[in-house]
Amino acid sequence: MICPWCHEIVELRTDGTCPECKNEVNEEGEGGQEQSLPRSTELIDMFHHKFRCAKCGDGECDVKEVAMTGTGLSKLFDIQYNHYLFVSCCNCGFVEVYNPDVIRGSKTGSVSTVLDIIFGR
Incomplete structure (x- = not known):
């Protein structure tokens, strides 16, 4: 998936964070809104x-x-x-x-x- 914070192509860690920027990402995108x-x-x-x-x-x-x-x-x-x-x-x-x-x-x-x-x- 593409991280909404750093825009890198990443595979999320098991705790739901981006391995590149360390921000938390959920499946719907940031803030619970659906990510396009x-x-x-x-x-x-x-x-x-x-x-x-x-x-x-x-x-x-x-x-x-x-x-x-x-x-x-x-x-x-x-x-x-x-x-x-x-x-x-x-x-x-x-x-x-x-x-x-x-x-x-x-x-x-x-x-x-x-x-x-x-x-x-």
Whole structure:
């Protein structure tokens, strides 16, 4: 999950605190209000801000959002419900692939899948 205090991608400790900033975080977000999930644009901004290449150590990256079909009927009807973020280093070209659903901690994209079905994208 993304900590609402430090905006780091973290796995909460057993006592419900963020391991990075040590603030208490509950599942609904701070103050008992429901925490909104980060949109793709927020995730892309986060990668641009915090990226460090695992291969060369450079800090500049390019982020592309990619949608793909699955197998079976989704492939037959060209329904692209698999979404990924491809983060490539601008220095050496090394690419890391991230699943935004895992980062958010929730499955999203049902609206775009429905639109793909309706408009035949």
